[in-house]
Amino acid sequence: IDPRTFRVTQVFPSTHWHMTEGIQGFADKVKEATDGAIDFEIYHAGQLGKESTTVVTSGLADMGLLVPGYEVEKLPLTSVAELPGYYDTACEGTRQFWELAQPGGAIYEAEYKPLGIRPLYVMTLRPYEVQTNEEIVESVEDMKGLKLRANGAMAKTVAAVGGTPVQVTSNEFYDALARGTVDGGMWISGSTKLVGLENVLNHTVTGTRMGAGSTFFAISERVYQSLDPELQEILTKAGEEMTMHMCEYLQNADETGEAELVEEGKLTVHPLSDEEAARWNEMLLPVAQQWADEMDRSGRPGTEILNAYKEAADAIE
Amino acid sequence: MIPLTGILILFAMLLVGAPISFAMIVAGAAGLYMIGGEMPMMAILSSFPRETAITREFITVPMFLLMAELVLKSGIADDLFRTAAAWFGRVRGGLGIATALAGAGFGAICGSSTAAAATLSSTSLPAMTKYNYERPMAAGVVAISGTLSMLIPPSVAMIVYGLLADVSIAQMLVAGVVPGMLVTFTIGFTVWFLAWQKPERAPISEKVPLREKIYLLRLIGPMLLLMLAVTGAIYGGVATPSEASALGAFGAAILYFARARRSWPEIYEVFSKAARTSCMIALIVMSAHVFSTFFAMTQTTQGLVRWVGDLPLPSWGVIIVLVLIYILLGTFLDQMAILVLTVPIVVPMVINLGYDPIWWGVIVIVTAELGMVTPPLGLNAFVVSRYSGTPVGEVFRGIWPHFIAHIIAIGILLLFPALSLWLPHQMN
Amino acid sequence: MGLVLKRLEQAAMLIAMVSITLIMLIVSFDAILRYVFNAPLQWSYELVGYYLMVVGIYFALSGTFTSGDHVNITLVRDMLPKRFLAWIDVVWCLVSAGIFALLTLGTWRNVADAWTHNEFIPGYISWPSWLSHLWIPLGAALLVVRLLYHVVILATRGHDDDVEDHGEPME
Ligand code: NA
Numbered sequence: 001i002d003p004r005t006f007r008v009t010q011v012f013p014s015t016h017w018h019m020t021e022g023i024q025g026f027a028d029k030v031k032e033a034t035d036g037a038i039d040f041e042i043y044h045a046g047q048l049g050k051e052s053t054t055v056v057t058s059g060l061a062d063m064g065l066l067v068p069g070y071e072v073e074k075l076p077l078t079s080v081a082e083l084p085g086y087y088d089t090a091c092e093g094t095r096q097f098w099e100l101a102q103p104g105g106a107i108y109e110a111e112y113k114p115l116g117i118r119p120l121y122v123m124t125l126r127p128y129e130v131q132t133n134e135e136i137v138e139s140v141e142d143m144k145g146l147k148l149r150a151n152g153a154m155a156k157t158v159a160a161v162g163g164t165p166v167q168v169t170s171n172e173f174y175d176a177l178a179r180g181t182v183d184g185g186m187w188i189s190g191s192t193k194l195v196g197l198e199n200v201l202n203h204t205v206t207g208t209r210m211g212a213g214s215t216f217f218a219i220s221e222r223v224y225q226s227l228d229p230e231l232q233e234i235l236t237k238a239g240e241e242m243t244m245h246m247c248e249y250l251q252n253a254d255e256t257g258e259a260e261l262v263e264e265g266k267l268t269v270h271p272l273s274d275e276e277a278a279r280w281n282e283m284l285l286p287v288a289q290q291w292a293d294e295m296d297r298s299g300r301p302g303t304e305i306l307n308a309y310k311e312a313a314d315a316i317e
Numbered sequence: 318m319i320p321l322t323g324i325l326i327l328f329a330m331l332l333v334g335a336p337i338s339f340a341m342i343v344a345g346a347a348g349l350y351m352i353g354g355e356m357p358m359m360a361i362l363s364s365f366p367r368e369t370a371i372t373r374e375f376i377t378v379p380m381f382l383l384m385a386e387l388v389l390k391s392g393i394a395d396d397l398f399r400t401a402a403a404w405f406g407r408v409r410g411g412l413g414i415a416t417a418l419a420g421a422g423f424g425a426i427c428g429s430s431t432a433a434a435a436t437l438s439s440t441s442l443p444a445m446t447k448y449n450y451e452r453p454m455a456a457g458v459v460a461i462s463g464t465l466s467m468l469i470p471p472s473v474a475m476i477v478y479g480l481l482a483d484v485s486i487a488q489m490l491v492a493g494v495v496p497g498m499l500v501t502f503t504i505g506f507t508v509w510f511l512a513w514q515k516p517e518r519a520p521i522s523e524k525v526p527l528r529e530k531i532y533l534l535r536l537i538g539p540m541l542l543l544m545l546a547v548t549g550a551i552y553g554g555v556a557t558p559s560e561a562s563a564l565g566a567f568g569a570a571i572l573y574f575a576r577a578r579r580s581w582p583e584i585y586e587v588f589s590k591a592a593r594t595s596c597m598i599a600l601i602v603m604s605a606h607v608f609s610t611f612f613a614m615t616q617t618t619q620g621l622v623r624w625v626g627d628l629p630l631p632s633w634g635v636i637i638v639l640v641l642i643y644i645l646l647g648t649f650l651d652q653m654a655i656l657v658l659t660v661p662i663v664v665p666m667v668i669n670l671g672y673d674p675i676w677w678g679v680i681v682i683v684t685a686e687l688g689m690v691t692p693p694l695g696l697n698a699f700v701v702s703r704y705s706g707t708p709v710g711e712v713f714r715g716i717w718p719h720f721i722a723h724i725i726a727i728g729i730l731l732l733f734p735a736l737s738l739w740l741p742h743q744m745n
Numbered sequence: 746m747g748l749v750l751k752r753l754e755q756a757a758m759l760i761a762m763v764s765i766t767l768i769m770l771i772v773s774f775d776a777i778l779r780y781v782f783n784a785p786l787q788w789s790y791e792l793v794g795y796y797l798m799v800v801g802i803y804f805a806l807s808g809t810f811t812s813g814d815h816v817n818i819t820l821v822r823d824m825l826p827k828r829f830l831a832w833i834d835v836v837w838c839l840v841s842a843g844i845f846a847l848l849t850l851g852t853w854r855n856v857a858d859a860w861t862h863n864e865f866i867p868g869y870i871s872w873p874s875w876l877s878h879l880w881i882p883l884g885a886a887l888l889v890v891r892l893l894y895h896v897v898i899l900a901t902r903g904h905d906d907d908v909e910d911h912g913e914p915m916e
């Protein structure tokens with residue numbers, strides 16, 4: 001294999017788990033499989049641009065970590081994984097997303113292929129929970145009028161169960177919570193300590209299927225096609241291993257994080273009863289159809305993607 | 318070789334007086350072309366303009382600029398000095414101390430150093446002349462007090478630093494509060510010391526009746542309220558910086574229109590000045606981003622950071638060297654130029670050495686301020702000289718003691734990071 | 746030509762000013778509504794961030810150049826003879842016009858892409874994306890025209906009374 005260095009872009013700080021656990025893990029696998037012939041030059045914190053899709057498709061970087069939630073303009077269909085109601089764990093979500101995102105899958109054909117990008121590994125986070133500072137949510141009635149951080153498509157999910165969605169950037173979330181600008185947000189416990197929110201998020205509701213976000217690591221198709229078939233295979237294989245690894249890592253980190261917070265008295269869990277959870281899911285049901293209709297109206301195969309997604313979900317259950 | 322060519326283009330354009338933003342975007346684009354050809358250059362040129370404009374925190378720039386224009390044009394800012402003078406006129410060096418306090422007050426509504434120096438020149442200088450202050454003494458305190466507006470929130474310089482260094486704008490703004498008080502105190506103390514040493518320098522002014530004093534306080538009440546509300550809202554939890562800045566501008570607009578009937582040309586001037594200045598700053602931030610991306614892609618930034626980290630110098634030694642470089646840069650470069658040229662490269666170094674980027678921001682701003690009053694380019698000195706008819710040499714002579722006091726203040730801020738960091742850390 | 750350009754610049758500046766005024770009103774109003782009535786505006790975030798800020802910045806671009814408000818360093822400039830300076834200005838204005846022309850082209854492609862792919866901005870309301878991109882190439886194109894016109898005037902007359910010298914740095 002000819003030695004070369006891939007230029008990689010990502011928007012998180014170099015200490016973020018997306019980097020240390022994800023991209024670094026991928027890079028190590030590839031380096032090892034190629035006896036060091038392949039190297040990576042990684043640009044952190046959006047140094048090459050905040051919109052990683054553009055950075056990769058324009059050739060500024062060869063590969064990049066794409067966060068569809070940050071660039072919905074370019075990757076609208078990927079937000080299907082944000083829809084509520086289709087999975088309980090990170091690995092379930094990841095598997096059904098991978099079904100659609102891998103070369104040949106429905107989202108790949110409709111969204112990634114036209115852009116000229118090829119996903120190497122993907123991950124879906126554990127579903128968001130409604131987490132709050134002071135207000136306690138035990139039934140859907142308690143959601144009424146709660147100001148919750150919900151960015152992008154998640155806004156509709158929050159509105160569907162009666163909450164008031166508020167757009168808050170991740171930099172502003174702590175302040176917004178501490179000051180009561182928002183009462184809480186769609187959140188997962190694994191991230192709480194990472195960003196220091198343990199004193200302003202004190203209650204969480206479990207048992208809901210609120211959906212989460214997907215992130216994936218992709219290579220420019222043009223670059224991929226220019227590679228030696230042997231190297232292509234190494235990249236693909238390393239990617240598959242990473243997909244398996246990341247969802248387990250995420251699920252684990254999140255469960256451990258939540259248990260730790262509970263043990264330290266920093267978080268109280270309010271599990272919904274089965275009947276109550278069913279009421280929530282009933283109210284969340286229209287969100288997916290609304291999403292598909294909106295995509296259809298904008299000339300995208302929304303219904304088709306949603307059906308494929310449901311199918312994948314059924315197959316996994 | 319490529320990084321060197323980029324720097325050469327940059328400096329050639331800067332030297333002949335092209336706008337800083339034009340110089341950076343041309344040098345950055347040319348550099349990107351040299352590295353990777355047309356594709357990366359076009360990618361950056363077409364994506365950065367919008368990324369800059371839609372950055373949430375950038376809203377604070379036009380809003381704070383608008384607020385400052387409105388308050389300055391409302392005339393209420395002039396009353397600030399009269400009030401401070403009435404209350405402090407009987408103290409040794411009282412009018413000078415009042416100038417420092419008025420400077421801090423302007424600082425709390427206005428983010429522009431030169432605008433503050435100009436306003437102070439037109440109000441406090443005539444008053445000091447009337448009471449036979451020595452000219453260098455009077456001009457010096459006016460010029461140095463103007464610099465407070467960069468430090469005390471709101472400060473566009475702080476926001477630009479925050480945007481370039483990628484740190485919280487709210488914390489950055491709040492970090493300037495305590496150092497701003499320290500520098501105000503330093504100026505006041507220096508004036509008092511000079512007057513104590515040689516009382517002819519600053520004769521005491523006549524007594525103002527208490528009733529008059531209270532009337533003046535009531536006059537500036539609304540403005541004090543506005544500036545406390547804005548900083549208080551950011552610190553104490555009522556609003557994000559963007560919201561606080563918009564509410565500040567809104568409050569200033571009410572003050573502005575309530576105090577007098579306004580003509581359309583004046584209203585146009587106020588709003589267009591805010592629009593032009595924020596456009597200038599947006600373009601500078603965007604172009605700096607283009608240039609620093611080019612620099613990062615040549616791996617020069619990373620190389621420099623590593624090189625400095627490996628220097629056989631203790632990390633505080635590096636910090637001292639950097640501060641000296643900033644003082645030097647300040648003597649011939651505009652502070653906005655200093656920020657955009659250095660922050661993207663120096664901040665990673667400072668973080669790598671284990672220091673807090675917010676603390677460092679305060680240091681950079683205080684140090685760059687010094688350049689506003691030192692020859693050859695001390696802009697505030699020129700403004701004061703022009704407004705007052707004092708020769709520039711005399712102004713610089715009056716600034717000299719303040720320069721020394723300022724260096725001591727910087728030393729204190731370097732030694733005690735808590736002075737800058739305590740307040741922003743309380744926000745968490 | 747000069748007059749048409751001036752009027753265009755003034756019109757664009759006026760629109761930028763209106764945008765900034767609207768930002769002030771909408772953001773204030775949104776904050777007040779949220780604190781007092783617990784009912785934030787669902788459309789303010791996108792309208793302000795993706796549209797009004799873009800208009801406010803890029804429609805002011807050319808007018809800001811003409812009024813000499815883009816900061817520069819005057820140290821050496823003040824020492825050079827005026828005629829020589831005019832020729833130097835011709836050079837950097839031409840180079841800058843070239844780069845801003847590329848920027849116009851690139852950002853215009855973004856408009857076209859957003860239009861053909863029917864891109865939209867996420868949020869409670871799905872706003873069209875191309876309308877957020879559009880103002881950048883328009884504002885930048887005006888600056889390119891201004892720079893080229895400035896070059897022509899400088900080259901033929903040696904001085905351009907329409908453009909203020911960038912000699913008075915502000916903040
Ligand atoms: Na907690």
Ligand code: NA
Pocket residue numbers: 423424425426427428429465466467468469470471472473
């Ligand atoms: Na200020």
